[in-house]
Amino acid sequence: MKHFVIPAVFAVLAAIPGARAADEWGIDNEKAAQFSAKVVDVACALKGDCPENCGGGTRQLGLLTADGKLRVAVKGNTDFAGAVHDLLPYCGRTIEVDGLLIENPAITLYMAQRVREAPDKPWVKTTAFARDWEAAHGKPKQWFREDPLVKEVIAEDGVLGIKGLEPPKSK
Amino acid sequence: MRPATILAAAFLAAATLSPPALAQSPAQRVQVKGELVDTWCSVTGIMFAAGTAHHQCAVWCAVGGIPISIKTADGAYYMVLRIADDDHSVARKPFVKIQTHEVSVDGELIERDGVKYLFVSEVLDDAGIVDLTHEQNPISPFGE
Numbered sequence: 360m361k362h363f364v365i366p367a368v369f370a371v372l373a374a375i376p377g378a379r380a381a382d383e384w385g386i387d388n389e390k391a392a393q394f395s396a397k398v399v400d401v402a403c404a405l406k407g408d409c410p411e412n413c414g415g416g417t418r419q420l421g422l423l424t425a426d427g428k429l430r431v432a433v434k435g436n437t438d439f440a441g442a443v444h445d446l447l448p449y450c451g452r453t454i455e456v457d458g459l460l461i462e463n464p465a466i467t468l469y470m471a472q473r474v475r476e477a478p479d480k481p482w483v484k485t486t487a488f489a490r491d492w493e494a495a496h497g498k499p500k501q502w503f504r505e506d507p508l509v510k511e512v513i514a515e516d517g518v519l520g521i522k523g524l525e526p527p528k529s530k
Numbered sequence: 531m532r533p534a535t536i537l538a539a540a541f542l543a544a545a546t547l548s549p550p551a552l553a554q555s556p557a558q559r560v561q562v563k564g565e566l567v568d569t570w571c572s573v574t575g576i577m578f579a580a581g582t583a584h585h586q587c588a589v590w591c592a593v594g595g596i597p598i599s600i601k602t603a604d605g606a607y608y609m610v611l612r613i614a615d616d617d618h619s620v621a622r623k624p625f626v627k628i629q630t631h632e633v634s635v636d637g638e639l640i641e642r643d644g645v646k647y648l649f650v651s652e653v654l655d656d657a658g659i660v661d662l663t664h665e666q667n668p669i670s671p672f673g674e
Contacts, residue, residue: 440594467644
C-alpha cells in the first residue's frame with residue numbers, strides 16, 4: 360500500500376498551487392523566500408532614471424516589496440542566466456515570486472525560481488532565457504557555448520581572457 | 531492642553547504621517563579597485579570563481595544577464611549598473627569584455643537593502659586580467 364501512498368501524496372502536493380517551496384541549493388546564508396513584489400528597473404528605483412518598460416531587457420531588474428525592500432533578482436532557472444527575461448513581462452506590476460534569498464554579509468541576492476501573476480494563477484518556472492534563446496538561435500546543446508556573443512568574446516580573448524594564453528593541456 | 535501632552539501628540543503625528551524609511555543611502559562619490567566578477571558564482575561559492583580559470587564562466591554569466599560586480603581585496607561587492615554613459619548592463623559586450631579584469635573606477639555609490647550599487651563614471655585604470663588562477667586550478671566549471 361505504501362508504494363502507492365507516497366507517490367500519491369507527491370502528486371497531490373504538486374497539484375496544489377504554492378505547495379512546493381523553492382529548491383534549496385545549500386548556499387551559505389540562503390533561505391527560501393516567497394513573497395509579493397512589484398517588478399522594477401533597479402536603476403530607476405535607486406535614481407529615478409526610468410526608461411520605458413524597465414529598459415526593455417537592457418537593465419537589471421528587481422523586486423520591490425510593499426514595505427520598501429528592494430531585492431535584486433540576479434538569477435533565474437536557466438543555467439548561467441539571470442531572471443530579466445522572466446520578470447520583464449511584469450514590469451511595473453505586482454507578482455508573486457518564489458526562490459532563494461541569499462543574505463551574504465557582503466551582498467544580498469535573490470534567485471527567482473518561479474513566478475506567478477496572482478495567488479490563484481499557476482507558478483511558472485523561470486526558464487524564459489532558455490525559451491527565448493532557443494526561439495532566436497535554435498535548440499542548443501549548451502546555450503552558453505553556442506551563443507554568438509560568447510563565441511565572439513572567447514574568440515577575441517581566449518578561454519582564459521588573455522589573448523594567446525592557453526589553458527594547460529590535460530594529462 | 532499641557533505641554534507634555536502636546537509633545538506626545540506631535541511625536542505620534544510624526545510617527546503616523548512619516549512615509550516608511552527607505553534603507554537607501556545618499557549617493558556618494560567613491561573610487562573602487564578590484565576584480566570584475568560574475569556576481570552569482572562569486573558570492574554563492576557554488577564553484578571556484580576567480581581569475582583566469584573562471585573567466586569563461588564569467589563571460590557566460592554576463593551574456594546570460596547576471597549582474598557583474600567589482601570585488602575588492604577586502605571582499606566587498608559593488609554591483610555595476612552603469613559604465614560611463616552606458617546603462618545597458620544586461621548582456622552587453624562592453625560589460626562582458628572586461629570580466630575578470632582588475633579595474634579602478636570612479637563612480638557613484640548607492641547602498642540599499644544589503645547591496646552596494648555602483649554607477650561608474652570613469653574607468654581610471656584597467657590592468658587586464660592579473661589573477662592567473664589557471665596555473666593552480668582547472669577551468670571552472672567542467673574543466674574545459
